[in-house]
Amino acid sequence: xxxxxxxxxxxxxxxxxxxxxxxxxxxxxxxxxxxxxxxxxxxxxxxxxxxxxxxxxxxxxxxxxxxxxxxxxxxxxxxxxxxxxxxxxxxxxxxxxxxxxxxxxxxxxxxxxxxxxxxxxxxxxxxxxxxxxxxxxxxxxxxxxxxxxxxxxxxxxxxxxxxxxxxxxxxxxxxxxxxxxxxxxxxxxxxxxxxxxxxxxxxxxxxxxxxxxxxxxxxxxxxxxxxxxxxxxxxxxxxxxxxxxxxxxxxxxxxxxxxxxxxxxxxxxxxxxxxxxxxxxxxxxxxxxxxxxxxxxxxxxxxxxxxxxxxxxxxxxxxxxxxxxxxxxxxxxxxxxxxxxxxxxxxxxxxxxxxxxxxxxxxxxxxxxxxxxxxxxxxxxxxxxxxxxxxxxxxxxxxxxxxxxxxxxxxxxxxxxxxxxxxxxxxxxxxxxxxxxxxxx
Numbered sequence: 001x002x003x004x005x006x007x008x009x010x011x012x013x014x015x016x017x018x019x020x021x022x023x024x025x026x027x028x029x030x031x032x033x034x035x036x037x038x039x040x041x042x043x044x045x046x047x048x049x050x051x052x053x054x055x056x057x058x059x060x061x062x063x064x065x066x067x068x069x070x071x072x073x074x075x076x077x078x079x080x081x082x083x084x085x086x087x088x089x090x091x092x093x094x095x096x097x098x099x100x101x102x103x104x105x106x107x108x109x110x111x112x113x114x115x116x117x118x119x120x121x122x123x124x125x126x127x128x129x130x131x132x133x134x135x136x137x138x139x140x141x142x143x144x145x146x147x148x149x150x151x152x153x154x155x156x157x158x159x160x161x162x163x164x165x166x167x168x169x170x171x172x173x174x175x176x177x178x179x180x181x182x183x184x185x186x187x188x189x190x191x192x193x194x195x196x197x198x199x200x201x202x203x204x205x206x207x208x209x210x211x212x213x214x215x216x217x218x219x220x221x222x223x224x225x226x227x228x229x230x231x232x233x234x235x236x237x238x239x240x241x242x243x244x245x246x247x248x249x250x251x252x253x254x255x256x257x258x259x260x261x262x263x264x265x266x267x268x269x270x271x272x273x274x275x276x277x278x279x280x281x282x283x284x285x286x287x288x289x290x291x292x293x294x295x296x297x298x299x300x301x302x303x304x305x306x307x308x309x310x311x312x313x314x315x316x317x318x319x320x321x322x323x324x325x326x327x328x329x330x331x332x333x334x335x336x337x338x339x340x341x342x343x344x345x346x347x348x349x350x351x352x353x354x355x356x357x358x359x360x361x362x363x364x365x366x367x368x369x370x371x372x373x374x375x376x377x378x379x380x381x382x383x384x385x386x387x388x389x390x391x392x393x394x395x396x397x398x399x400x401x402x403x404x405x406x407x408x409x410x411x412x413x414x415x416x417x418x419x420x421x422x423x424x425x426x427x428x429x430x431x432x433x434x435x436x437x438x439x440x441x
Contacts, residue, residue, distance in 0.1 A: 050108050064098045066151055068161055098151045146174060153188060159195035340422055347419050354412050 057065040057073060070088045071081050091099055091107035099107075150170050154160040163169060169191070176184050 050104070053108075054104050064100050064148065064151070065104065066098045066155070066160060098148060098155075146177075150174070154191075159191050162195045162198045340425075343422055344419065347415055347422075350415055351412075354415070358409075358412075 054065065056076070057069045059069070059072070067085060067088050070084045073084060074081055088099070091104060147170075150173055151160070153173070154166065154169075160166075173184070173187065176187050
């Protein structure tokens, strides 16, 4: 424990150690007041080093440090993670999972005070503690109580080292604590489950890595076996090649005999070659005639190409006229479609008007029939007047109402016939467009 503490303290007062020998030489002949002033200077210097060490740990500027912050100094201090954890436990007094600047300065002041007082006596120990505690408490801001509670909660749940960036979790926790405190317990339970799940996943990851290492070892062993088998195959192949070399030598002798026979055949081939050269000369003369004929065909081909270009130009002109006609036909068709739509719309309006009139006539006819039935019910059985002597106004116009109804029905039939003819006309006009599109394709 003392060795680990001394390793951390070497980082704090490593500059003061260079001046220690000179101060010891001077202190032996100096007065007590000068020794006290030198001791105060050393304390101030140690206080500055302690501040730098705290700021080095508190990289996020939270105002306090945790065990994780202390372990991050492994790359900057010559200490192992276990040693840094032991130092943090020795500095932590309240067992709340974090160190405030005051706690850090008090704990570190005690450690440094012990080391400094080995030559000056035990009486100066309290003065060192007061110097560190007062020197930092005036400069540092007070720690945030909410941040302390959050870190304590994360340490209790075991989730302090699970999340790389707990800022979002801290914001959500603070928001629930202010707005919905009844959900805070559920949120902490959720964090506990998530942290447990993440730890299980990390454990599975480690087990998988170990399995991969075992597989890699097995693979290396298989590779060595394959390498040995390969060496055996190479030796067998070398022996086989030696046997093939012997066979190749015997076969070479046979090939030499065949070569002599081939030389004789070559002489015969040379004779035939001379004969073929004479034939080639005759073919060259024929080739000259063929070249002249090809030249004549080339001129003919050029003339045909010129005619083809002229035909292409005429075809482009015809295509332009055809596109123009198609565009005009399309415009006419669009105009006809608009006219048909307008006529259909007018017919629809006329249809609605006729339907309303028909409904009105039906209501009037029903009303007249009801009045007639009422009148006939009240009419005396022995009356002298005819059926229409005392009819109310409008009851004698039943025939006229029926005639008007028939007229409206005929108008409705005429409108329906007109609409059917318009639809047939539209279909007949669309057929030429389909023919034009097919011809275009």
